[in-house]
Amino acid sequence: MNTASPLIAASRVSQIYAGRDGSPTWALRDVSLQIGRGEFVCLIGPSGCGKTTLLHLVAGFVTPTSGTVSFAGKPIAGPGPERVVVFQEYALFNWMTARQNVEFGLRTRGLGRKERRELALGALERVNLRHAADRYPHELSGGMRQRVAVARALVVEPEVLLMDEPFAAVDAMTRQALQEDLLRLWQEIGISVIFVTHNVDEAAFLAQRVIVMGAHPGNIRADLAIDAPHPRDRGSAEFAGLYAVVADALATHTRRAS
Numbered sequence: 001m002n003t004a005s006p007l008i009a010a011s012r013v014s015q016i017y018a019g020r021d022g023s024p025t026w027a028l029r030d031v032s033l034q035i036g037r038g039e040f041v042c043l044i045g046p047s048g049c050g051k052t053t054l055l056h057l058v059a060g061f062v063t064p065t066s067g068t069v070s071f072a073g074k075p076i077a078g079p080g081p082e083r084v085v086v087f088q089e090y091a092l093f094n095w096m097t098a099r100q101n102v103e104f105g106l107r108t109r110g111l112g113r114k115e116r117r118e119l120a121l122g123a124l125e126r127v128n129l130r131h132a133a134d135r136y137p138h139e140l141s142g143g144m145r146q147r148v149a150v151a152r153a154l155v156v157e158p159e160v161l162l163m164d165e166p167f168a169a170v171d172a173m174t175r176q177a178l179q180e181d182l183l184r185l186w187q188e189i190g191i192s193v194i195f196v197t198h199n200v201d202e203a204a205f206l207a208q209r210v211i212v213m214g215a216h217p218g219n220i221r222a223d224l225a226i227d228a229p230h231p232r233d234r235g236s237a238e239f240a241g242l243y244a245v246v247a248d249a250l251a252t253h254t255r256r257a258s
């Protein structure tokens, strides 16, 4: 990572929510993190450790209770096309075709109809879905819908993709295909990716760096460099080693005090 000029920098960030009984919930406490351009980072940790909160702070959906989150050296003040989110559920509009869904990402650009259409078709081509441009979401498989969601995110040419368990709702084989596609796109485009997952295999397969988070309060417990080239072979001894490193860190750093 190029620590001299991080793309994203969180500095002593805390996020407190009011619990049902009025007591504070520290979704994040004193989190500092730097992410460089082009990095592929996975956030992993148990439920409630603040992974989504951290992603939403970078997306600009929420502002931290204290501390700062900056992008390219400037404090993040709200959402922006340079930071787009891909959600777990297929957040597509059912009444729009795949192409229209992708075009929706361009609605604020002031582009002409033809240009919007061409950009959308180009983005669908990137995810191998050009042929399905005129289909509606209910005519697509779960994996295809998630590809459309990725195309809609990429069409605005963001600098970072923020992915919140994007492949959790599809079957295991589709999930692996989507992971391979994502790595290909990441390598082709040179974009940064922050990817939330609960899945050790997914983190070991994708990430250059795995941030292990723990809950109560939500914070960073370990920051692991996964120093192995892509593509990674799940059947290899090297991959078994990477898996073990992530699994051990998760077990060690997120164990609850008994």
Ligand SMILES: Nc1ncnc2c1ncn2[C@@H]1O[C@H](COP(=O)(O)OP(=O)(O)OP(=O)(O)O)[C@@H](O)[C@H]1O
Residues within 6 Å of the ligand: 017, 018, 019, 025, 026, 027, 045, 046, 047, 048, 049, 050, 051, 052, 053, 054, 218
């Ligand atoms: N809007 C909110 N209001 C109140 N509490 C919230 C809100 N959003 C999150 N929290 C709480 O903050 C903590 C962190 O939530 P967050 O969703 O960021 O965790 P997570 O690691 O993404 O969890 P999961 O893996 O289950 O999605 C949890 O205790 C959660 O209940």
